[in-house]
Amino acid sequence: MVSNKELANIIFPDIKETIEDLEKRYPARKLKEGAEVTRFAPSPTGFLHTGSLFTSMICRKVASQTGGIFYVRLEDTDTKREIQGSGEQLLSQLKIFNVVPDEGYLGDHEEGKYGPYVQSKRADIYKVAIKYLIEQGRAYPCFCTPEELDEIRKEQEKNKLNPGYYGEFARCRNLSNDEVKERIQNGESFVIRFKSNGNHLNKIMVHDLVHGDFEIAQNDQDIVIYKGDGLPTYHFAHCVDDHFMRTTTVIRGEEWISSLPIHVELFEAMGWKAPKYAHLPVIMKIDAETGNKRKLSKRKDNEAAVSFFLEDGYPAEALIMYLMTIANTNFEEWILNNKFENMQDFTFSFDKMCLDGALFDTGKMNFFAREILGKMNKQEIVERALAYSKQYKPELFELINRDPAYFGEIMNIEKDKENPRKDYEKFGDLIERIGFFYKDNYDVLLENPLPFNEKATKENIIEILEALKEGLSLEQDEQSWFNNMKEIGVAHGYAGNRQEYKANPEAYKGLIGDVAEILRITLSGRKNSPNLYYVMRILGKEECDRRIDKVVSLLK
């Protein structure tokens, strides 16, 4: 008669370490009371998801504000879906958002005493734990083939029973150790399942940092904990890793709530105290086809990939601020009061978190982006725009790099005022917005008809342009310049102020604003631009005249 211990040795003959050895190797962390150890545990299966940024940002915040530790663990147990290099990329993107781990997997190397932090390198650690479970009679090898499993499922569906591997359906659960030994020695392939003691009809009470207490059915599934490829499944790796890495609070997406009973039972079986859990709401979007809310999908939604915002040239802070408004409902008011500064001083708390998945609101994110770019000084804007365009937009890089100081002047228009302009939200559309400042770009614009107002006739446009070219001087302050333009406008039949115009619109060709608009469109090719006075000063009298001449000849 083969004992559990013998069986465990047959399965893992090379594993000599024990749970006690591991406990010694990974001792409790020496942190002050209340310090939280959090972790971000991504799978290297692609780009950083916006939801993952959300989670990891909160992990970072919680650890920082409690004086704890935030680490990253790479969950690469799904070798089939793994994408080479995505681990490094994940880390470098986190860094852009200033979500920097204290320890763990850092992309090019690992740091910390609780490693390795890459699950595929921890195979032996899991084996120690599984061996222990086999010895305790809480885990057993299962020889069922996918076909058999399928068969079981079909039978369950037919009889309207809960699907899964449990109770009477757990065919390998009660195999004798002798038989198991024989089948293993015959070379049959197997996985290892956890032997659940739970009953689906019993409820357990669980506590969640964001949802509070709730009841949920006990786990009764004999889940796979050790796969055919020698690696553990998520559930088991979570239990072992978060125990030995001494995680105090597991922060993860809401989709994990339903597997909480499994985790609770796993920790119980190992004789370990389970960490605290915080299940975060998922970020949603309205599906264009169905009109229903659904989780942000990497396949369907650009917003799902953090790289989308980076490519578009949004300042990283904007996304973080926006995500924080979803994370904590009181954040928005706080950051407004703090003039969009010193975000790190905000205190996050789980009970200020919304419970329902929020719809991703690009409009609100744009608002934050405008504020942030509006506050950025000239030097920083130039540096950032250069860095952005170098990586993502060569045409823009070429433009800026011709003369970074010139670009700085453009971006700096009305920046020093009490209420600085806030018209840029991302670097991605800069060419479109300010390209006209560059001669060659401007000339290309003229290939298309200029967007003049319908009420302005060709003759009127030519007349006022020629008058402005002749009489408008840039060698004066803004106020005088404006008066100068107004006089010219009035002399050519435009109203100098709104009241006069409104009182008798028929008497005028238009308002002084229309004069400015004609000039603006002529010089920039656009209906909107920064302050005209500064646009002209930056362009210079000579270039302004050249542009007026060009447009006039085009109209004629």
Added chain:
RNA sequence: GGCCCUAUGGAGAAGCGGCUUAACUCAUCGCCCUCUCAAGGCGACAUCCACGGGUUCGAAUCCCGUUAGGGUCACCA
């Protein structure tokens, strides 16, 4: 389908039994401003808090039921 989570305006929300004629922010729409746009200022925008019952002198707020939306039921995480 089972189980779990959630439910206040276009979006994010405050509200924790009377202080609410339901804060605040974004968006939208008006108006104002010595130039467009933006900013800024002012104003509008929930016949009432998913629906139906109940408790109470009194409910968005407490209880019950219903409905809707979401999540989850793998040798994926």
